[in-house]
Amino acid sequence: xxxxxxLDRIDHDLDQAIERLKGLLRIPSISxxxxxxxxxxxxxxxxxxxxxxxxxNAESRPTSGHPMVVGHVGDSGPHLxxxxxxxxxxxxxxxxxxxPPFEPTVEDTVAGKVIRGRxxxxxxxxxxxxxxxxxxxxxxxxxxxxxxxxxxxxxxxSQSPSLIPFMKENAAELTGDIALICDTGMFxxxxxxxxxxxxGLLGEEVTIIGPDKDLHxxxxxxxxxxxxxxLSRIISGLHDDTGRITLPDFYRGVxxxxxxxxxxxxxxxxxxxxxxxxxxxSHPAGEQGRTTLEMTWARPTCEVNGxxxxxxxxxxxxxxxxxxxxxxxxxxxxxxxxxxxxxxxxAYVQAMLPPDCRAEFKxxxxxxxxxxxxxxxxxxxxxxxxxxEWPNEAAFIGGGGxxxxxxxxxxxxxMDAMLIGFGHPDDMIHSPNEKYDLRSFHKGIRSWARVxxxxxx
Amino acid sequence: xxxxxxLDRIDHDLDQAIERLKGLLRIPSISxxxxxxxxxxxxxxxxxxxxxxxxxNAESRPTSGHPMVVGHVGDSGPHLxxxxxxxxxxxxxxxxxxxPPFEPTVEDTVAGKVIRGRxxxxxxxxxxxxxxxxxxxxxxxxxxxxxxxxxxxxxxxSQSPSLIPFMKENAAELTGDIALICDTGMFxxxxxxxxxxxxGLLGEEVTIIGPDKDLHxxxxxxxxxxxxxxLSRIISGLHDDTGRITLPDFYRGVxxxxxxxxxxxxxxxxxxxxxxxxxxxSHPAGEQGRTTLEMTWARPTCEVNGxxxxxxxxxxxxxxxxxxxxxxxxxxxxxxxxxxxxxxxxAYVQAMLPPDCRAEFKxxxxxxxxxxxxxxxxxxxxxxxxxxEWPNEAAFIGGGGxxxxxxxxxxxxxMDAMLIGFGHPDDMIHSPNEKYDLRSFHKGIRSWARVxxxxxx
Numbered sequence: 001x002x003x004x005x006x007l008d009r010i011d012h013d014l015d016q017a018i019e020r021l022k023g024l025l026r027i028p029s030i031s032x033x034x035x036x037x038x039x040x041x042x043x044x045x046x047x048x049x050x051x052x053x054x055x056x057n058a059e060s061r062p063t064s065g066h067p068m069v070v071g072h073v074g075d076s077g078p079h080l081x082x083x084x085x086x087x088x089x090x091x092x093x094x095x096x097x098x099x100p101p102f103e104p105t106v107e108d109t110v111a112g113k114v115i116r117g118r119x120x121x122x123x124x125x126x127x128x129x130x131x132x133x134x135x136x137x138x139x140x141x142x143x144x145x146x147x148x149x150x151x152x153x154x155x156x157x158s159q160s161p162s163l164i165p166f167m168k169e170n171a172a173e174l175t176g177d178i179a180l181i182c183d184t185g186m187f188x189x190x191x192x193x194x195x196x197x198x199x200g201l202l203g204e205e206v207t208i209i210g211p212d213k214d215l216h217x218x219x220x221x222x223x224x225x226x227x228x229x230x231l232s233r234i235i236s237g238l239h240d241d242t243g244r245i246t247l248p249d250f251y252r253g254v255x256x257x258x259x260x261x262x263x264x265x266x267x268x269x270x271x272x273x274x275x276x277x278x279x280x281x282s283h284p285a286g287e288q289g290r291t292t293l294e295m296t297w298a299r300p301t302c303e304v305n306g307x308x309x310x311x312x313x314x315x316x317x318x319x320x321x322x323x324x325x326x327x328x329x330x331x332x333x334x335x336x337x338x339x340x341x342x343x344x345x346x347a348y349v350q351a352m353l354p355p356d357c358r359a360e361f362k363x364x365x366x367x368x369x370x371x372x373x374x375x376x377x378x379x380x381x382x383x384x385x386x387x388x389e390w391p392n393e394a395a396f397i398g399g400g401g402x403x404x405x406x407x408x409x410x411x412x413x414x415m416d417a418m419l420i421g422f423g424h425p426d427d428m429i430h431s432p433n434e435k436y437d438l439r440s441f442h443k444g445i446r447s448w449a450r451v452x453x454x455x456x457x
Numbered sequence: 458x459x460x461x462x463x464l465d466r467i468d469h470d471l472d473q474a475i476e477r478l479k480g481l482l483r484i485p486s487i488s489x490x491x492x493x494x495x496x497x498x499x500x501x502x503x504x505x506x507x508x509x510x511x512x513x514n515a516e517s518r519p520t521s522g523h524p525m526v527v528g529h530v531g532d533s534g535p536h537l538x539x540x541x542x543x544x545x546x547x548x549x550x551x552x553x554x555x556x557p558p559f560e561p562t563v564e565d566t567v568a569g570k571v572i573r574g575r576x577x578x579x580x581x582x583x584x585x586x587x588x589x590x591x592x593x594x595x596x597x598x599x600x601x602x603x604x605x606x607x608x609x610x611x612x613x614x615s616q617s618p619s620l621i622p623f624m625k626e627n628a629a630e631l632t633g634d635i636a637l638i639c640d641t642g643m644f645x646x647x648x649x650x651x652x653x654x655x656x657g658l659l660g661e662e663v664t665i666i667g668p669d670k671d672l673h674x675x676x677x678x679x680x681x682x683x684x685x686x687x688l689s690r691i692i693s694g695l696h697d698d699t700g701r702i703t704l705p706d707f708y709r710g711v712x713x714x715x716x717x718x719x720x721x722x723x724x725x726x727x728x729x730x731x732x733x734x735x736x737x738x739s740h741p742a743g744e745q746g747r748t749t750l751e752m753t754w755a756r757p758t759c760e761v762n763g764x765x766x767x768x769x770x771x772x773x774x775x776x777x778x779x780x781x782x783x784x785x786x787x788x789x790x791x792x793x794x795x796x797x798x799x800x801x802x803x804a805y806v807q808a809m810l811p812p813d814c815r816a817e818f819k820x821x822x823x824x825x826x827x828x829x830x831x832x833x834x835x836x837x838x839x840x841x842x843x844x845x846e847w848p849n850e851a852a853f854i855g856g857g858g859x860x861x862x863x864x865x866x867x868x869x870x871x872m873d874a875m876l877i878g879f880g881h882p883d884d885m886i887h888s889p890n891e892k893y894d895l896r897s898f899h900k901g902i903r904s905w906a907r908v909x910x911x912x913x914x
């Protein structure tokens with residue numbers, strides 16, 4: 001089976017592929033917000049129909065959260081297990097979207113055409129590059145060039161509570177030769193990449209409670225403890241002046257990056273100025289003495305993702321609030337232990353509480369960092385296939401995000417995972433006006449067609 | 458004209474007085490929120506009708522904000538100028554209200570009957586004690602015992618932007634012998650008070666802006682500045698470990714309280730444990746080495762009234778926010794200059810900004826502290842009249858709130874202001890489930906009847 005006619009078919013059918021993607025993007029499958037539960041179910045069923053139209057034996061399987069889409073096709077060739085997720089991030093602040101987030105359009109921009117809408121890049125557009133590559137193979141050759149198992153999740157944006165139990169319960173069915181994951185980015189516009197390390201993630205929500213009701217600052221101001229002040233002290237104490245995180249033993253398990261790898265990263269010619277400049281910044285704000293690539297690929301972080309308390313509406317209200325809240329996450333590397341760090345963090349918060357204040361905690365997931373083994377020759381074959389599609393050679397690079405599924409494939413199913421994706425830093429994933437470059441979508445489909453071909457050799 | 462039949466009439470007509478108050482409480486006149494503009498107008502017109510039914514020549518006068526209700530009645534006796542405000546605070550968090558905030562009811566509680574609803578104490582219930590006392594005088598004697606000018610404002614909860622220009626433009630009309638203001642509390646359940654000092658208030662809103670859009674912490678975490686962290690450092694730097702405010706020259710103009718006055722306050726037998734215990738606290742959290750009364754009556758404060766930024770909904774979102782916001786207020790004493798402190802505060806914020814961050818400021822009012830002159834014998838006569846109504850002798854005390862109108866009467870119209878009110882710390886003004894004790898309402902009306910009588914002697 002030759003890949004050439006498959007690539008031609010992809011080029012010829014691009015408009016229909018875009019229409020299919022738009023259909024999926026119209027479904028507001030926000031997994032973290034219970035109000036969108038039915039929409040998540042709709043998205044799962046949409047994918048089941050899509051996979052069945054390719055001859056895949058697919059179904060939507062219930063979990064205690066959102067459904068898991070599982071499908072199987074083929075019985076010869078290498079057994080590839082493809083993972084993607086159909087859920088998306090919330091859309092707030094909604095007023096910053098130039099168009100409604102679930103009414104996808106193709107737009108002309110100075111940098112080329114883009115598909116705009118929530119989930120365009122993360123991860124609906126990306127997962128559809130793989131499905132469309134399969135569609136083209138099927139239409140040209142009547143079958144796929146490999147045995148493929150699909151695993152499409154609906155809880156990736158809400159800490160995947162059902163994923164581990166589901167993988168364990170269905171281990172035999174989900175185990176193949178190698179996992180393919182399409183949820184990452186390219187190194188730059190012209191350089192595709194395979195991610196070889198990912199950071200872990202620990203999520204915590206903290207509520208500081210002072211007075212047992214909101215107070216008037218004219219009556220109590222000066223005498224009553226203010227939980228926003230307490231929370232601010234807690235947050236500002238988490239980093240020292242050099243950008244290092246102050247929690248005891250936080251850096252246990254954080255390796256110094258191998259100088260050979262640092263040298264390899266340097267050789268990539270990363271444009272720090274453009275990376276930061278794209279989002280209105282000019283100074284890397286992490287640990288002093290580290291490069292931006294090291295800060296985002298190889299160093300742990302502690303970030304405040306949200307804070308709220310007291311009066312936040314128009315005008316002014318001289319209230320002394322009873323409570324202040326924050327959502328904080330840690331990106332982890334090496335062998336940092338998320339549960340240990342959760343314990344240390346909570347002990348730190350407790351120790352910072354003045355009299356009359358207490359803290360409540362809520363956990364939002366914990367996943368260690370992943371390091372891929374790329375000794376399987378399939379990795380090099382895939383890298384060469386990607387290099388044929390794009391102007392520059394494909395690179396093995398680090399990743400700053402957290403895609404726990406890669407680690408789960410290793411731990412639970414003993415499979416290596418190959419992380420190939422076509423996103424860019426300016427895709428505004430998790431932000432208003434998310435987009436996916438039409439070039440990423442088009443050449444992404446072509447890339448998967450080539451990778452499928454390469455892995456079947 | 459004797460006060461005795463007036464007091465009897467008040468007792469007899471209490472139920473109707475409560476119904477009238479409920480009518481006013483049903484109008485959601487939230488001045489700070491533009492959505493309630495028409496309701497503020499309705500409340501003003503409601504009061505005009507009420508005053509006209511007492512023979513007052515009243516009207517609702519437009520301003521650039523909410524209307525001012527002005528009325529005149531009588532032409533002999535001392536000329537008293539009564540001030541109250543018909544606007545109320547916002548009602549959020551709405552889910553903490555046990556009943557809808559604008560459906561007032563009389564409830565039995567372990568501490569006696571209360572009128573519950575937004576504005577019950579601040580200030581609709583209080584201003585109605587004066588109007589009901591006038592009604593009883595009028596109904597018993599056919600006229601009031603003094604010449605009275607009413608000035609009822611609709612912007613007190615939103616920094617009174619129209620008040621100063623209005624007072625200046627209508628100075629001749631609004632100037633009398635003494636101002637009466639009903640917007641304060643009693644010293645305790647059995648001890649009425651006349652407030653002789655009030656704190657000033659400075660309101661500021663700050664937005665810290667880092668990246669020019671919300672970012673994904675997997676891509677940018679470690680490299681991009683986080684404005685919530687920056688804001689937390691700014692807030693936590695505003696106080697030192699002893700509770701003092703760190704802004705340069707902040708304490709310029711803050712007098713040490715006269716030991717004689719401190720001794721007088723000590724003699725009041727203030728129950729600090731009960732005051733704090735009522736709201737779930739046990740430690741006065743202000744400047745070390747000060748009593749709670751000093752902290753709330755005689756010392757300046759800096760409070761965070763609100764904070765928000767990033768993702769604040771259900772679940773979790775690993776966003777690096779572009780912006781973080783806070784609303785901060787300062788209570789001022791002595792001769793502290795609000796505009797100087799605003800300048801110092803803004804300079805402090807600017808100096809705390811790291812590279813790539815900027816700050817935007819919005820002002821929310823500025824009023825200096827007020828110190829009343831009580832040499833006019835009317836003050837002592839009013840104190841004695843209050844003492845006749847209540848179990849304990851009335852006291853001259855300090856006030857922790859900010860009622861700039863008292864200072865404006867002095868500065869603009871050269872009148873002393875007498876601050877008499879019947880609120881209690883547990884009235885939950887500015888909070889969910891605001892209430893006004895029925896005893897405060899009833900004995901408050903009787904108190905004003907006595908004070909009007911005493912001032913006419």
